[in-house]
Amino acid sequence: MHENLDVFVIGAGVVGLSTAIRALEAGFNVTIFAETFPTDPKSISCASFWAGANHISVATTNALLHRLEADTLSIFLKLIKDQPLVPVMIRLHKEHAEVSGPAYQQQSDHVAHCYSDFRALDSSELPEGVVCGGTFSTIFIDVPKYLLYLMDRFLSSGGRAFRVKLPSVSALVTEKDRPSLAAFPATSTNVSPSFDPAAVINCTGLGAVSLGDVLDTNLYPTRGEILILHAPWINHGLTHHWEDGHITYVIPRQSDGRVILGGTFQPDDWYPTSRAETVKLIKERGIHAYPELLPPGRRENRDINDLEVIEECVGLRPTRKGGVRLEVSSLTVANKSYPIVHNYGHGGAGYQSSWGSAKFAVDLLKSVVKNDD
Ligand SMILES: Cc1cc2nc3c(=O)[nH]c(=O)nc-3n(C[C@H](O)[C@H](O)[C@H](O)COP(=O)(O)OP(=O)(O)OC[C@H]3O[C@@H](n4cnc5c(N)ncnc54)[C@H](O)[C@@H]3O)c2cc1C
Known part of the structure; x- marks a missing residue:
């Protein structure tokens, strides 16, 4: 255990919170520093607010991502078993394809391998225009409630948090450069930590693109517009x-009747609000692919205006050329070297790889802290 060692986590999205919880459980004193927290209004600077989210593995040829996603799946299944009130559930999912090209076949074979009850759909089960498909059970996450659950779990396990927008990682450990901090939640009586951490974990998602001493030029947004x-x-x-x-894609949430209808995957598009033409397209495709999205009794005309839209949303998936960055670098500030564990760049898979990434990052943390002893 590492009771006396301070560890700083930058970021309070799904990756930062899961990692901070795992670091606490490993015995570190953990403090989160972040610009946004799960109780805030949704902000374009935090991808986690906007996700569906479900667990459908996309790690066809990426061995690291496959491991992270598989580890996360096991942890979600255990969480559901141990804590039935957690806002994560198992539900049926269907895949429909209008063409059965090599890319779809590769993804379909991969999904069949990942989810134990996968079954190929019989041609009699396929709707018009669909040539193949499958069905399986997987994890669905009620995102707003789940983020609050993670935040609550972190704070009630002894973690501390401060709100701050950092220009760089070094600003955190340099008093003269440090922006002012606000305790989170505002009502808490958090005392400032020593600012001499054993290590810093960087979970800033797309924020790493403008973090002074990280400046990862491999990062870019994949814009996702959903309803x-x-x-x-x-x-x-x-x-x-x-x-x-x-x-x-369609992702039903838990108990409040909300359903996510997506969506777009637009690389390098930073536009932060919805576009009318895209909204129309999502609706048209949505009612074609899944006519039951229309309210019962109003399905015959297939009129997009009959969809009951609560919100038009845009989120920026933190995508990285080369995939997730899970590695250690070091930062020297005033002749002192700090290990930085990087855990960002999860693209469209941050929820489904969150616990696996958290474990990987904390294993890296333990190894660098041990090396420094
Ligand atoms: C439309 C959409 C649908 C999605 N669907 C799914 C899905 O079904 N399944 C799935 O697994 N994933 C899905 N994702 C992807 C998932 O949302 C992301 O991979 C995940 O949220 C990334 O989490 P993160 O914690 O790394 O980053 P973020 O959630 O962006 O969090 C970053 C954190 O770092 C903080 N931060 C950044 N820079 C700084 C700074 N300079 N100073 C202080 N704090 C800083 C931010 O304030 C925030 O707290 C979807 C995403 C979108 C947009």
Whole structure:
């Protein structure tokens, strides 16, 4: 155990919170520093607010991501078993494809390998225009509630948090450069830590693109535009692969009748709010792929205006050329060297790889702290 060692985590998205919880459980004194927290209004600078989210492995040829996703799946399954009130559930998901090209086949074979009850759909089960598909059970995460659950779990396990927007990692350990800190939650009586941490864990997501001493030019946003619908009658998820490569997806949430209808995957597009033409396209494709999104009794006309839209959303997935960055670097400030464990760049898979990444990062942390002893 590492009772006396201070560790700083930068970032309070799903990756930062999961990592901070694992570091606390390993015995470190953990303090989170972040610009946004789960209790804030949704902000474009935090991808975690906007995710669906479900667990559908995308790690076809990426061995590290496959391991992170598989570890996370086991932890979610255990969480559901041990804590039935956790806002994560198992539900049925369907995959539909309009063409069965090599890319779809590779993804489909991979999914069949990852989820134990996967079953290929019989041709009699396929809707018109769909040439193949499958069905399996997987994890669905009620994102707003789950982020609050993680925050609460971190604070109630003894973690501390401060709100701050950092220009760089070194600003955190340099008094003259440090922006003023606000205790989080505002009502807490957090005393400032020593500012001489044993290590810093960088979980800033897309924020790492402008963090002075990290400046990762491999990072870029993959813009995701989605709609939140009121459709409490929807009880299974869907991914519909269109002939033109577009993907429509549907993710029902837990108890409040909200359903995510997506969406877009737009690389290098930073536009932070919805575009009318994209909203229309998402609706049109949505009711074609999943007509039951329309309220019962209003399905016959297939009119997009009958969809009960609660919110139009845009989030920026923190995508990284080369994949997730899970490695250690060091930073020298005033002749002192600090290990930095990087854990960012999860693209569209941050929830489904969160616990696996947290474990990996904390194993790196333990190894560098041990080396320094
Ligand atoms: C539309 C959409 C759908 C998605 N669906 C899924 C899905 O179904 N399944 C799935 O697994 N994933 C999904 N994702 C991806 C997932 O949301 C991301 O991979 C994940 O949220 C990344 O989490 P993160 O903690 O790394 O980053 P973020 O959530 O962006 O958090 C970054 C944190 O760092 C802080 N920060 C950044 N810079 C600084 C700074 N300079 N100073 C202080 N604090 C800073 C921010 O304030 C924030 O607290 C989806 C994403 C989108 C947009």
